[in-house]
Amino acid sequence: MPPPVPSPTPAPGAPRVRERGDACPGALRLHAADDGNLARLRLPAGRLTARQVEVLADAAEALGDGRISVTSRGNAELRGLADGCGAELAPLLAEAGLLPSPTHERVRNIVASPASGLDGLGAADVQLWARELDERLCAAPWAAGLSGRFLFVLDDGRGDVTGLGGDVTLVAVDPRTAHLHMGGRAVRVAAADAPRAALAAARAFLSAARAAGTGAWRVRELPEGHGADARDVRDIRDVREALAAEEVPDPAPPQGPPPAPGPLGPAALHVLAPLGRLTAAQLRALLPADEVRLTPWRGAVVAGTDPARLPALEAHGLITRPDSPWAGVSACTGRPGCAKSLADVRADAVPGRPGLPVHYSGCERRCGHPHGDWVDVLAAPGGGYLVDGAPVPRTGLAPAVTTARTAPRTTR
Known part of the structure; x- marks a missing residue:
């Protein structure tokens, strides 16, 4: 079956018209890539139980290429899957609780501050919001109509995930209050009702x-005159009248830094996956733990474990220190897995000195690039790369990337 034809790019000022549903892969809808089929597992707030960690590692080894890719939304991808493996993969995931709703599995896109509730920072534990929102999302038949790209962002007030481009963003203000942002507007909601309000906002969209x-x-694709914004939650019947009575200024808190690799309080730690991919052995090495939370920075927060384990995890090849030159370095799939890529970007990637995030892309789609300020390393036709638009031979990547990562922003 030929791939779907993408909708044409609209003329400037014209609304985008989507003539088909989105083609995002899921756990049940696999995507055919050059290195085999790909399955994308939505993990609300990136959360995995210890049992789910084991199942995911086993599935990667038995059915895929033995690795787990961590996406920029804290989801997990299995690659190199054989044709017809879906009949074996789906029961494995369902038995482990990774497919609570087959009809909703692609719309469970929920990012939450990964260290929330672990390090004493933040105004509320938004991991609890994420679990409630996921339950409500899966229980609402209409929610299956959301696209696989619609995104809920839940920030505990530290600002680490506010800049991730959520369609609906909840920000904890204090233990009893949150602000809901959508469509350039924001309203104040009770913290206890925040997940319900987020779902109501999605219904308004x-x-x-x-x-x-x-x-x-996505919300940003709505044409002028047909927009949806945070005030629309007041028009949803299943939201109490007092829920969103007061509009507040829209700007979310300034984006804060992600948690650095290393300890997170007395019983948690944060590590990064090299170039965003974990081997099955590296994923298992995170255990024992109460739970593992995959992060939008392509790493994992491990809750309920001794931070003294960090040297052992570094021995497994994980990034455990903020001064590691590989911290913040990511790459798309590249060759040979992606037919559109012009280079094997993972093999070519060099870290430079620590500084701004850097992302290696095999084509102009720049799949999986970070948000905010980052160094753009793009494969160029005929060999070589463009580093923030400047041509650089492959052999000159290291000094060029170091300069780009460490130069003052005003000179870049």
């Missing part, structure tokens, strides 16, 4: 998308 008739996948 779907109503606006149907009225617009453009097939919008």
Whole structure:
């Protein structure tokens, strides 16, 4: 079956019209890549139980290429899957609780501050919001109509995930209050009702998308005159009247830094996956733990473990120190897994000295690039790369990337 034809890019000022549903892969809808099939598992707040860690590692070894890719939303991808393996993969995931709703598995896109509740920072434990929101999302039949790209972001007030481009963003203000952001507006909600309000906002988006008739996948794609914003939660019947009575200024808190690799309080730690990929052995090495939370920075927060384990995890090849030159370095799949890529970007990647995040892309789609300020290393036709737009031969990547990562932002 030929791949779906993408919708044409709209003219400047014209609304984008989506003539088909999104083609995002899922755990049940696999994507055919050059290195085999790909399955993407939505993990709300990146959360994995110890049992789920084992199942995911086993599935990667038995059915895939033995690795787990961590996405920029803290989800997990299995690559190199054989044709027909879906019949074996789905029961494994379902038995481990990784497929609570087959009809909703692609819409469980929930990012939450990964260290919330572990390090004493933040105004509320938004990991609890994530679990409630996921339960409500899976229980709402209409929510299956969201696209696989619609994103909920839950920030505990530290600002680490506010800049990740959420369609609906909740920010904890204090233990009893949150701000809900959508469509350039924000309203104050009770913290206890925050997950319900986030779901109501998503429902308001779907109503606006149907009225617009453009097939919008994201809030920002709604055409002028058909927008949805945070105030619309007041029009949803299953939200109490007092839930969102007060509009507040929209700007979310300034984006803060992600947690650095290393200890997170007395019983948790944070590590990064080299170039965003974990071997099955590296994933298992995170255990024992109460739970593992994959992060949007392509790492893992390990809760309920002794930070003294960090040297042992470094021996497994994981990034455990903030001064590691590989901290913040990511790459798309590249060759040979992606037919569109112009280079084997993972083999070519060099870290430079620590500084700004850097992302290696095999083509202009720049799949999986970070948010905020980052160094753009793009494969160029005929060999070589563009580092923030400047041509650089492959052999000159290390000094060019070091300069780009460490130069003052105003000179870049």
